[in-house]
Amino acid sequence: MQGFSHFHLLPICTARYIAAVYEHESILSPDPTALVDRRSALQLMGRNLDIYEQQVVAAARQGAQIIVFPEDGIHGFNFTRRSVYPYLDFVPHSRAVKWNPCREMYLFNDTEVLQRLSCMALNNKIFLVANLGTKQPCAHTDPHCPSDGRYQFNTNVAFDDAGMLVATYRKHNLYFEYAFDAPPEPDYELFETPFAGKFGMFTCFDILFFEPAVKLIRQYNVRQVVYPTAWMNQLPLLSAVEFQQAFATAFNINILAANIHHPTLGMTGSGIYTPVKSFIYHNMESYGGKLIVAEIPGQENPARVLEKGMEQLPPQFYAEMMYDNFTFVPVWGEKGELQVCSNTLCCYLNYKRAVLTDELYALGVFDGLHTVHGTYYVQACALVKCGGLSFSTCGQEVTDASALIDFQLWGNMSTPYIFPLLLTSGITLDFADHMGWKNHHYFMSKNRTSSGLLTAALYGRWYEKD
DSSP states (O other): OOOOEEOOOOOOOSEEEEEEEEBBBBOSSSSSSSOOHHHHHHHHHHHHHHHHHHHHHHHHHHHHHOEOOOTTTTOOSEEEEEEEEOOOOEEETTTTTTOOOOTOOTSSSOOOOHHHHHHHHHHTTTTTEEEEEEEEEEEETTOOOOOTTTEEEEEEEOOOOOOEEEEEEEEESSSSOTTTTSSSSSEEEEEHHHHHHHEEOOGGGGGSSSIHHHHHHHTTTTOOOEEEOOOOOOOTTTTTOOOOHHHHHTOOOOOEEBBBOBGGGOOOOOOOEESSOEEEEOOOOOOSSSEEEEEEEOOOOOOOOOOOOOOOOOOOEEEEEEEEEEEEEEESSSSEEEEETTTEEEEEEEEESOOOSSSOEEEEEEEEEEEEESOOOEEEEEEEEESSSSSGTSSSSSOOOOOOEEEEEEESSSSSSSSEEEETTTHHHHHHOOOETTTTEEEEEEEESSSEEEEEEEEEEEEGGG
């Protein structure tokens, strides 16, 4: 049985609306590299679409005006370029074409998946966002055209509540997806809704890059984002719910994030995020999908102030975290002021804890090019719980903690793009009391986390240095 939760969010000042996201445990092809025909591909995708349909009905019944499904949810993953082909729909990638696939089924060939999604939106009077594989023929006169004469894209589609196709977005930052092409130029895709104005749209790994995610938000002043993802969690800094929340907080936006659910692959973590409150699902224990329905309000900025502090240098040590060589100092005793630097970045921590637990925490800094599973420049200040009591365990993946720590964390970041991360025991989220810029430093402060502290970090992306 697919479960669901219903929540209410705090009052904010734009129009309220009710949103749904569905974390889907997709039915996968037993052998994604095998070559199958279109009929077999449609059969497998049909089983996933049957589940989507049940969830759309359930969400609409709870008053949801928009629903978001995850990346790769309909067709799965680990295909080759050839083996994915029967799973691809044709999508006219043009604002010139006004098309309702449910009402105009015969306009284009190979659009069965689009037709079903369009009909779900129409029949339930709900905006719907989903991700699928698409194909687009290209001419050899096109310098980017692949040798097999077609583009294959990882694509998000959005339908309005009458089933009209209102936006298509082709994923720009592919994550080892050999079956797909990146579009020659990034898409900046928006669609309008009567209940919350315009929504922006991007996919999974895109969230870590300037193009198109940050540019879309900045250039078009986007306040709502729909975000299909198939995200493998990597603690301590890049678990799905942790980074989704940080992104919503950093840009002061709402994010509707739908992740795939495959705990054996480390994939879980969906939610409806606002800068001040969130409703999330992270479950590595059990199987089956999860529908989240929540009311989203309008938005005020949280208050942002800072106090000062530093001095005293305990021993520095180095340890690998997130495949990067962090410089750490241990966080000892019940209170103190710490500083640790690397390249141009210095991180500072003031901390106090009521009870000393037998847990080792450390303050780490990294200012450099990250090169594993993608190449991008990171500036990070991180207070983390270590895996054990020896320095070499700092940077390991940890899921439970008991220490309640009051802290102020700040750094002289060189980039304006800072994602504040705050993760507590059991992979739950907490919210900083204050954050923002003061005297060329970005800071975050918190008095007493709601449960044991796993990670408090300022994760900066210096896009120009990628």
